[in-house]
Amino acid sequence: MIVTVTLNAALDVTYRIDQVDWNGVNRVQSPHRRAGGKGVNVARVLAALGHDVLVLGLAGGPTGQALAIDLTASALPHALTAVDADSRTTLTVTGLSGTTLFNEPGPLVTPEELGRFLDGFDEALTGAAAVVLSGSLPRGVPADFYATLAARAADRGIPALVDADGEALRHAPTGRPSIVKPNLEELARASPAGATGPERQAELMREAGAAAVVVSMGHDGLVAVTAEGTWRARMPYRVAGNPTGAGDALVAGLAMGVVEGTPWPERLRLAAALGAAAVATPVAGEIDHGTFQDVHRRINVS
Structure with missing residues (x-):
């Protein structure tokens, strides 16, 4: 089972x-x-590809109830921690001229609510093969919370993958995650002044505690900096569509690679192809299987 955490569902x-x-x-x-x-998007892709998942997160108010109802209707097992404040709504407007995303900040979470979440998280680790920690943090959640969760997983020998931005990303390596997955802009924001180039910036994250760093670069592919070496996955062409959710599908591929023990070159090929296949669909959390098959066989990893 792969556990996914969405604190700001x-x-x-x-x-x-x-x-x-x-x-x-x-x-x-x-x-x-x-x-x-x-x-949640990561869990949708994993479930569609045959993996058992458990969705954890915070949910409150009428919007939180709608979240739980939809997860049940989508046959996605979940154990959401209730909070008093209403969960957020996001709006994506997509069309011929491009895609625009509007994100609300999310609920204000209390220390007591976070404590209940931690209890549920520790319980969910039993039987977990990997944990995915991704997305923004709602108000009231400490910036180092992903590091805390990753460390709890690491202490039990469970690999954690972190996909975050800002201070959450900056703190994440201290939790000893197996993979940290920023994009180029997120990596640059989290890197010390004077550190230039994705490979050097990724290596600094490894020195801070992350076992591997995978940098997503859109249609330019991926760079993975690991203890076994550095790999680059190059895309054969640009896929047109809605990029919202592409990074989540990519993370799903990395999680599959971790659980299945796939060598890094094939792990990157799978992740990059899933990201491209997500762009070809109108909504996040889905992949276009035709696009996946075509792109997967053409990706070059060196």
Whole structure:
């Protein structure tokens, strides 16, 4: 079982509109609403590929109830910790002119609520093959909380993968995660002044405690800096579509590689292909299998 943690879970709303008139009325062609947040998206991809998952997170208010209902309807096992404040909604507007994302900040979480979450997290580690910690932190959650969770998993011999930004990413290596997965911009923001280049910045994260760092670079592919060496996965072409959720599908591929013990070259090929296949779908948490098969066989890893 792979446990995914989404502390700032959301009700994801996606509007598909060919052309947006920001000063007028827009007719939404195909609205879509479902439980989201980065860890939920990771769980959706893993479940679609046949892996047992458990979704953990915080959920509160009417929006939190909608999240739980949708997870149940999607056959995604979950153990959400209740909070008093209402969970957030995100809005993605996608069309011919590109994709725009609106993210609410999320609920204010109390120390007592975090304590209940930690109790549930420790219980969920029993039987877990890996843990994925991803997404933003809601208000009230300490910046080093992912490091805390990763360390609890590491103490029990369970690999943790962290996909975060800002201070959460900066603290993450101290929890000894198996993989930290920033994109280029996130890596640069979390790196010390004067550290230039993704390979050097990734190596500094390894020195701080992360076993491996995988840097996603969009259509330019991936760079993985590990104890076994550095690899680069190059994409054969740019996939058009909605990039929201591409990083989550990529993380799902990395988690599969960790659990299955896949060598790094094939692990990166799988992760990069899943990321591309997610771009080809209209909503996060899904992959286009035709795109996956075509891209996967063409990716070059060196």
